[in-house]
Amino acid sequence: MTETASIARPDLAGKITYDPLDSKVTSNPYPHYAQLREVAPVHWIDSMKGFVVSRWDDVIQVLQDGKTFSSAQFWPELLGEYDPVPEVPPMISMDPPGHMRTRKLANKAFVPSRVGALNDKIRRVANELIDDIIAKHGKEGEFDFVWEFSALFPVSVIADVLGVDIERRVDFKHWVDDLLSAGNRAAYGPERLAAIAKTSKDIRAYFEDVYERRAANPGDDLISGFILAEVNGERLTKSEVLSMAILLLIGGVETTTNLLSITFTHMKRLPGLQEAVRANPEKIPQMFEEMLRYDGPVQMLFRHTTCDTVLNDVAIPKNTLVMLLLGSANHDERKFEHSEEFDLERNPSEIMSFGQGPHFCLGSYLSRMEARTAVEILLERFEDLMPISGEPEWMDSYFARGPKGLQVRFKAR
Numbered sequence: 001m002t003e004t005a006s007i008a009r010p011d012l013a014g015k016i017t018y019d020p021l022d023s024k025v026t027s028n029p030y031p032h033y034a035q036l037r038e039v040a041p042v043h044w045i046d047s048m049k050g051f052v053v054s055r056w057d058d059v060i061q062v063l064q065d066g067k068t069f070s071s072a073q074f075w076p077e078l079l080g081e082y083d084p085v086p087e088v089p090p091m092i093s094m095d096p097p098g099h100m101r102t103r104k105l106a107n108k109a110f111v112p113s114r115v116g117a118l119n120d121k122i123r124r125v126a127n128e129l130i131d132d133i134i135a136k137h138g139k140e141g142e143f144d145f146v147w148e149f150s151a152l153f154p155v156s157v158i159a160d161v162l163g164v165d166i167e168r169r170v171d172f173k174h175w176v177d178d179l180l181s182a183g184n185r186a187a188y189g190p191e192r193l194a195a196i197a198k199t200s201k202d203i204r205a206y207f208e209d210v211y212e213r214r215a216a217n218p219g220d221d222l223i224s225g226f227i228l229a230e231v232n233g234e235r236l237t238k239s240e241v242l243s244m245a246i247l248l249l250i251g252g253v254e255t256t257t258n259l260l261s262i263t264f265t266h267m268k269r270l271p272g273l274q275e276a277v278r279a280n281p282e283k284i285p286q287m288f289e290e291m292l293r294y295d296g297p298v299q300m301l302f303r304h305t306t307c308d309t310v311l312n313d314v315a316i317p318k319n320t321l322v323m324l325l326l327g328s329a330n331h332d333e334r335k336f337e338h339s340e341e342f343d344l345e346r347n348p349s350e351i352m353s354f355g356q357g358p359h360f361c362l363g364s365y366l367s368r369m370e371a372r373t374a375v376e377i378l379l380e381r382f383e384d385l386m387p388i389s390g391e392p393e394w395m396d397s398y399f400a401r402g403p404k405g406l407q408v409r410f411k412a413r
């Protein structure tokens with residue numbers, strides 16, 4: 001890592017308020033992003049020892065230039081010593097040609113025709129979760145939307161795809177939350193760090209056990225598929241299979257859960273939004289496109305420079321961390337009119353929420369389908385479904401965004 005002292009940067013000390021390790025900032029990062037875009041679009045952050053990039057054009061430039069801006073340090077930067085499979089990088093943390101080899105293999109499992117075949121399963125999971133809520137709380141009352149619906153819904157789908165035990169779905173969600181909070185490890189004390197280390201061990205032990213079971217007795221699930229797959233005549237190693245499975249669990253669990261929870265949070269904050277999609281359910285997909293832009297579940301991506309370079313007139317030395325603020329790019333006033341406002345009719349033709357370039361999200365089709373189906377069914381089955389408050393406590397992360405819990409009032413039909 002390059003020393004801060006050797007980096008030429010404008011003297012803005014005391015002016016910039018963005019600090020990803022400050023939970024007051026991450027609970028509403030958008031005013032801080034706006035200041036960065038305006039005053040210092042490529043800006044050194046001392047607490048992270050890296051540059052943040054906040055404008056749309058600069059973020060695109062970095063994402064499309066994998067040669068200068070490598071992904072190799074993504075996972076080590078995010079998880080540090082808490083990576084459950086530190087001996088091999090997951091796909092998201094690979095550069096070409098290794099990335100392409102693994103991505104081709106994973107693509108096969110996520111083509112629209114295979115994902116589309118999950119539609120019945122997705123509908124069934126959503127309906128069963130609603131049945132459970134009504135069985136527990138009656139036809140009218142309150143429940144926690146995050147913990148009784150959105151955290152259980154995508155994890156049930158991905159557990160089925162991966163072939164892991166659906167009964168452990170609450171553990172999976174806790175594991176993923178805990179692991180991702182390792183991104184904030186610099187701000188934690190020994191007790192919290194010990195808990196994250198235990199989670200990392202538990203995840204690995206669990207997936208090693210699944211691996212052994214599937215290697216001995218393969219099924220038609222994705223983990224069995226990865227064990228049996230051959231790329232250029234070679235099998236994936238056990239560590240590669242574990243790493244892929246854990247990446248998909250993280251990708252498949254946290255993001256769609258947060259997209260749904262964020263959307264319901266804003267249904268309280270944005271008057272008329274729920275009524276508008278209730279009256280016109282065909283607008284549900286466009287609501288999600290705008291929600292992904294307005295307040296997306298992934299706020300930051302990491303890259304590292306492979307050589308000295310210049311981005312928007314700022315010199316960045318080789319081996320420097322570069323943090324891409326996707327949420328800020330999505331609010332860039334140079335790209336979107338009245339960018340800080342939610343506009344159901346906007347229909348953005350491009351959003352940054354799934355990334356861009358070679359690492360573009362593998363699960364974008366699946367998560368859009370899950371989110372749309374969930375809201376269609378929720379609005380069908382509940383004539384009233386509204387958060388009690390639109391000011392939830394937000395997750396402790398600058399990387400993932402979503403409410404920790406969301407108490408809602410409901411009335412079933």
Ligand code: HEM
Pocket residue numbers: 071074091092093103158247248251252253255256259296297298301302352353354355356358359360361362363364366367
């Ligand atoms: C709203 C939901 C989601 C959002 C906002 C999201 C966001 C992202 C972003 C921004 C990236 C780019 C990473 C980079 O460039 O370094 C990414 C990559 C990825 N996502 Fe998603 N994701 C979502 C859902 C999913 C789901 C449901 C899955 C899996 C089932 C998934 C699996 C992945 C994987 C495996 C990658 C790495 C692809 C690669 O390295 O080639 N994501 N996602």
